[in-house]
Amino acid sequence: MNVTHLECAACGLRHEARRLHNLCRQCGKPLLVRYDLQTAAVSLTKESLKARGPDLWRYREVLPVESDANIVSLGEGFTPLVRASRLGERLGLDQLYIKDEGQNPTQSFKARGMAAAVSMAKELGATKIAVPSAGNAAGALAAYAARAGLEAFIFMPRDTPRANVIECEQTGAHVTLMHGLITDCGAEVARRKDAEGWFDVSTLKEPYRIEGKKTMGYELAEQFDWELPDVIIYPTGGGTGLIGMWKSFDEMEQMGWIGSTRPRMITVQAAGCAPIVKAFEEGKRFADEFPDAHTTASGLRVPRAIGDFMILDALRASAGTAVAVTDEELIDATKEIGAAEGIFCAPEGAACLPALRKLIANGSVKSDDRVVLFNTGSGVKYLESFSS
Numbered sequence: 001m002n003v004t005h006l007e008c009a010a011c012g013l014r015h016e017a018r019r020l021h022n023l024c025r026q027c028g029k030p031l032l033v034r035y036d037l038q039t040a041a042v043s044l045t046k047e048s049l050k051a052r053g054p055d056l057w058r059y060r061e062v063l064p065v066e067s068d069a070n071i072v073s074l075g076e077g078f079t080p081l082v083r084a085s086r087l088g089e090r091l092g093l094d095q096l097y098i099k100d101e102g103q104n105p106t107q108s109f110k111a112r113g114m115a116a117a118v119s120m121a122k123e124l125g126a127t128k129i130a131v132p133s134a135g136n137a138a139g140a141l142a143a144y145a146a147r148a149g150l151e152a153f154i155f156m157p158r159d160t161p162r163a164n165v166i167e168c169e170q171t172g173a174h175v176t177l178m179h180g181l182i183t184d185c186g187a188e189v190a191r192r193k194d195a196e197g198w199f200d201v202s203t204l205k206e207p208y209r210i211e212g213k214k215t216m217g218y219e220l221a222e223q224f225d226w227e228l229p230d231v232i233i234y235p236t237g238g239g240t241g242l243i244g245m246w247k248s249f250d251e252m253e254q255m256g257w258i259g260s261t262r263p264r265m266i267t268v269q270a271a272g273c274a275p276i277v278k279a280f281e282e283g284k285r286f287a288d289e290f291p292d293a294h295t296t297a298s299g300l301r302v303p304r305a306i307g308d309f310m311i312l313d314a315l316r317a318s319a320g321t322a323v324a325v326t327d328e329e330l331i332d333a334t335k336e337i338g339a340a341e342g343i344f345c346a347p348e349g350a351a352c353l354p355a356l357r358k359l360i361a362n363g364s365v366k367s368d369d370r371v372v373l374f375n376t377g378s379g380v381k382y383l384e385s386f387s388s
């Protein structure tokens, strides 16, 4: 086990690794896991990876679980990086790819984060786990908690897609539907967790979901033969995947696997809920809560993100940007990607396509850029968003 400690992303305060933590005890911001990467790099090598299994645990040395016996797995990670030649040609791009996270267990990238978080909760002795969710995180938590033999308590907005509610019920979770947004669900978990004995696994309020999600960055590097793409377009709600990938690039550089060049990181949000886009455009480091948040892409209905400054720092440090697209654009894009490439995207993932069109139109993306769109989930979960 190569974890040395946890470190606050804002004030840098050191926290001890081997116990349950939520936010920094000094400033209330997210904690990041730090590793002894020199030791990790002794057995985790580009060569040794060739013989390892096709899931995210292939990066075992840079994941936080101590004992293999505590790993809770359903085969998450190592998803296909699909070349999108037909779409690429339409857009005038030579190298366009879709990372298809819809092929994870429970059909979204949330499986990665929850595999890591539930494994760690089990290892550190939690028995009841609670989460506020826009839907896909809930489905993933319910499945991994069931697999671990732990109890899951899930709070979702009433207008969460039906499939997410049903999958949680069918995998044995306690489900509460609330009026309001994911932020209201988060407040309910925070209010009740001490009395109920719940461990809160809200995104970035516990340190391990991001460790599962950072493996998307390791996979991209490995699948591109250790050369990162020029542009990564990522549908951003809480931003854990984007922050996680950004962290993975630093870790890989410290292990000597990649150089200091970074992809331009692009956040996509829905026009009806675009707090990060607004803060980026206004030059702010922290985002204001977005009023009257609405979009059919439920995973993007996140009016306030605790990791806002981490997202915005990564966008700026990478010379990236933030783009908003309308619901009409993202729903139309689902069909366009589906018909051109055979991938039935979640609306959040489809939002990457109209964002890319805008970036090509304004000259930010060029024809020879290698571009990756993140399809973060499966359209199958969102049947009510599509009229046939």
Ligand SMILES: Cc1ncc(COP(=O)(O)O)c(C=O)c1O
Residues within 6 Å of the ligand: 108, 134, 135, 136, 137, 203, 235, 236, 237, 238, 239, 240, 241, 242, 298, 299, 300, 346, 348, 349, 376, 377, 378
């Ligand atoms: C399919 C999908 N895409 C994107 C997001 C946003 O993810 P993140 O919170 O990591 O930014 C979510 C979150 O619920 C989601 O379900």
Ligand SMILES: [Zn+2]
Residues within 6 Å of the ligand: 008, 009, 010, 011, 012, 013, 024, 025, 026, 027, 028, 029
């Ligand atoms: Zn702090």
